[in-house]
Amino acid sequence: MSQDRRARSVGIGRAHAKAILLGEHAVVYGAPAIALPMVQLTATASAGWSSHAGDARGGLSFTMTGSASRAVVTQASDGLQRLAAAFTEHMGVEGRPHLDVILDGAIPPGRGLGSSAANSRAIVLALADLFGRELTDGTVFDLVQTAENMTHGRASGVDAMAVGASAPLLFQAGRAQELAVGCDGLFIVADSGTAGSTREAVELLRDGFARGAGARERFLRRATQLTEEARQALAEGLAQELGERLTGYHELLRAAGLSTGRIDAMVGAALGAGSLGAKITGGGLGGCVLALTQPDQAREVARHLHDAGAVQTWVVPLRRLPRHAH
Structure with missing residues (x-):
């Protein structure tokens, strides 16, 4: 055959x-x-x-x-x-x-x-x-x-x-491993309407690391700390703490020059409308904002994101998921 x-x-x-x-x-x-x-x-x-x-x-x-x-x-x-x-x-x-x-x-x-x-x-x-x-x-x-x-x-x-x-x-x-999720919630993902460039962002970050002694180590240490704390908050159902880590990571990327004026305005709008945390997501220099939101605030957050320049939004539910045995 x-x-x-x-x-x-x-x-x-x-x-x-x-x-x-x-x-x-x-x-x-x-x-x-x-x-x-x-x-x-x-x-x-x-x-x-x-x-x-x-x-x-x-x-x-x-x-x-x-x-x-x-x-x-x-x-x-x-x-x-x-x-x-x-x-x-x-x-x-x-x-x-x-x-x-x-x-x-x-x-x-x-x-x-x-x-x-x-x-x-x-x-x-x-x-x-x-x-x-x-x-x-x-x-x-x-x-x-x-x-x-x-x-x-x-x-x-x-x-x-x-x-x-x-x-x-x-x-x-x-x-990769599946994560335990200890809370229900919603993420709103908002498109800024501008394509980012991962390659350009990677080069920008690398140039920044090259200019300052210890810059790379400081970036990676802070990134690792925020990600690990977010993992724990996710597992324990601590939505407020998870949101704070998201916003903290946005500040890290913004300080590295990877955000844009529109993205920052959208992050500010989401936080102003009651999101628990918001950040740029992806390579940077454009792309999307991700906001962790309580279900009863989702409409208001989405409206504020659109007012700040989002061209479309999606709601992504976060579902409680017990830790797997494996």
Whole structure:
């Protein structure tokens, strides 16, 4: 039987967005980070056999639906072509079949929400479904991480794991574990309307570290302290303390030059409307604000965020989750 036995006519794969609660930038240096899955913002891919049967080279026809700009589509297409090639090579698929992939992504790019990792994961799972292959979590991670490294330079791996997670994750040095959650609450994620640049932010931070003796160590020490205290507050259900750590991490990133005027205005608006804590989330220099809010204040917080410049908001529930036995 041929190795690329056509198990199905269409393969489907899904993944979702994520937001970093704390640990941006520090995670690349081995410090911990906490990631929150945003399951209501999804990427869905479908993969099918192409009618381009005459193309001896094989390859991938890629279509992106939604409102993404042409530049985003072109950039994504290049990376995903290579991702498809890596998949077929890894799975030992023979004959380089020509495939049509359609990606329906609701996750806005460049906002720190993991759109590139979610798109890659959805496509990997769609191809696996099409070829009737079972992939281990490790294989999916490795394939997504390959694409992430092409997109972002050196990627920490947190996005590649978080876009498939069902609970908040603590991520450190390439390993992830589900976190205990001791309280219910809501996060409001607000899009500033401006794409950030992870690469630019990483370089800005690195330059800052190079200019001051001990600057890197101080940044990492404070980042690690805030993230660890937030993990404890999350486990013990101390929402007020969790919120304070979020705001503290925003101050850390702002002091490093990674925020913007609009982001700072949105953080101030969320706090002014009664949020327990608020911060920029993701690489910085644009992107989104994340605010921890009591359910009865969510409408007011969302309204203030929009007044301060948010172009759209999403509500992400935080659910009590006992510590797992493993």
